[in-house]
Amino acid sequence: MGQKVNPISNRLGIIRGWDSNWYGGKKYGDTLLEDSKIRKYMNARLAKASVSRIIIERTLKLVTITVCTSRPGIIIGKGGQEVDKLKEELKKITDKEVQINIFEVKRPELDAVIVATNIARQLEGKIAYRRAVKMAIASTMRMGAEGIKIQISGRLNGAEMARSEMYKEGRTPLHTFRADIDYALAEALTKVGLLGVKVWICRGEVYGKRDLAPSFAAQKDSGRRGDNAGGGRDRDRDRGGDRDRGDRRRKKPNR
Structure with missing residues (x-):
């Protein structure tokens, strides 16, 4: 089944975290739909910015959006004008204060x-x-x-x-x-x-x-x-270290 399942969802909680981090309670469905709207809007709005990942965190009065992109200058704009404009647009979708963090994808x-x-x-x-x-x-x-x-x-x-x-x-x-x-x-x-x-x-x-x-x-x-x-197991140590495989050979008797 490893060939069929999405490799990202298969590794959630193991080596990869979630892209949405909040507690929804009874409003879980509405909040999930709002996250989908935010991502859809941002991907369309920032189509030329090479956006890799959008991570959304929520508290009671604040929505924090972290954008991973290889072209941060397009999102920030001259003097931060573009990112301020984007904040105001996202406020209309969420009806909450919005904070945007931008990380550059270096590779x-x-x-x-x-x-x-x-x-x-x-x-x-x-x-x-x-x-x-x-x-x-x-x-x-x-x-x-x-x-x-x-x-x-x-x-x-x-x-x-x-x-x-x-x-x-x-x-x-x-x-x-x-x-x-x-x-x-x-x-x-x-x-x-x-x-x-x-x-x-x-x-x-x-x-x-x-x-x-x-x-x-x-x-x-x-x-x-x-x-x-580091942090992984030393396989050779767990197996008991290196063994001298030369000792297995049958020695020829001296004539």
């Missing part, structure tokens, strides 16, 4: 959402899909990813029958929960119809306990590299 090549969106935009710009995919794989592996997998589905090259093609490099272990795998789905609207782009990126493995707080998650995303720091 956008290791972010599945940004990679998938870039491929989709290139497909809409009539660039050959194989070229777009190979360029994305090369740049991601160059930045230190352990593996990447990309699947494109639809009427490729204007074919009459839709099909899927998958491209892989390195390793993407979906069954390993400690593997830090990022996943995203993007859509490209072309002349011949809608093309789907799925991207899986393995950024290393996480050992030990990871802080799942939203602020830490945003800072981690801005760094965009797998956490291979």
Whole structure:
């Protein structure tokens, strides 16, 4: 089932935190719908800002929105004018005070959402899909990813029958929960119809306990590299250390 389940939801509470952090109570449904409206509005409003992730926290009178983006200057604007305008627009949706935090994604090549969106935009710009995919794989592996997998589905090259093609490099272990795998789905609207782009990126493995707080998650995303720091088990020590395999050999008797 690890091949079928969304890798992000499969790792929630283990090595990845939630994108919405609040207690809804009886208003859970309304609050969830409001979160969906906020994300939909911000993704449309900031389409050119390469937004990777939107984390929403709520208290009684305040909504804190953390935006992870590779182009923070577009969101902030000259002298902070754009971000102030965005705050006022979000106040009308939430009817509460809004605080916006912006984190820069320093390695956008290791972010599945940004990679998938870039491929989709290139497909809409009539660039050959194989070229777009190979360029994305090369740049991601160059930045230190352990593996990447990309699947494109639809009427490729204007074919009459839709099909899927998958491209892989390195390793993407979906069954390993400690593997830090990022996943995203993007859509490209072309002349011949809608093309789907799925991207899986393995950024290393996480050992030990990871802080799942939203602020830490945003800072981690801005760094965009797998956490291979210590804290894991020493497998050789658990097995009893290295064994001298040479002793197993049968010695020939001296003649």
